[in-house]
Amino acid sequence: MTGGSATRRSNQVTCQGDKKMISKIMEKALNEQINKEMYSAYLYLSMSAHTTHIGLDGFANWFMVQYKEEMEHAMRIYNYLNDQGSKVHLKKIDEPPTTFKDPMDMFKKTLEHEQFITKSINDLMDLAVKEKDHATQIFLQWFVTEQIEEEANDNEIIGKLELIGGKGDGMFMIDKELGQRTFVSEIPTE
Numbered sequence: 001m002t003g004g005s006a007t008r009r010s011n012q013v014t015c016q017g018d019k020k021m022i023s024k025i026m027e028k029a030l031n032e033q034i035n036k037e038m039y040s041a042y043l044y045l046s047m048s049a050h051t052t053h054i055g056l057d058g059f060a061n062w063f064m065v066q067y068k069e070e071m072e073h074a075m076r077i078y079n080y081l082n083d084q085g086s087k088v089h090l091k092k093i094d095e096p097p098t099t100f101k102d103p104m105d106m107f108k109k110t111l112e113h114e115q116f117i118t119k120s121i122n123d124l125m126d127l128a129v130k131e132k133d134h135a136t137q138i139f140l141q142w143f144v145t146e147q148i149e150e151e152a153n154d155n156e157i158i159g160k161l162e163l164i165g166g167k168g169d170g171m172f173m174i175d176k177e178l179g180q181r182t183f184v185s186e187i188p189t190e
């Protein structure tokens, strides 16, 4: 590290006054990912509102936790860009759907969206490799692992909904189970 003062933040070293540590193209792509994560949060908040409205409080809780996780994903990238001396550029968040056929429809849409996010993370990783940006490759590894979990969770719930056929006591049981999910922040507070 040469020139500029160094400060420690979120376990990373920032060089104030130095030139940016990641390329312009990488910065733009990471800013786009912030927007995608924010849209994910918006989508799941909309699903939480819908399930609250139809009285499925456990499903509403699950989607509310998912909303909070997505906000943290966006903030991870936000903090990373700041730590790298790059500029955060927040963009317009698209309006998410507000009505859904049933819980199966919601989880199929959730899985489809997460597959889109997985591809987006993989594309970011490919770009970081192309740019020879080792720091961003390491940063993105957390997201690569997270996406495996995201898709596995959705597939598991879809499997359970298929088993019960979307009705009766089974739906009550799944609603109860999803009501147990809790949010645990993984972003270190300063």
Ligand code: OFO
Residues within 6 Å of the ligand: 037, 040, 069, 070, 073, 113, 114, 117, 147, 150
């Ligand atoms: Fe951020 O993982 Fe879902 O979208």
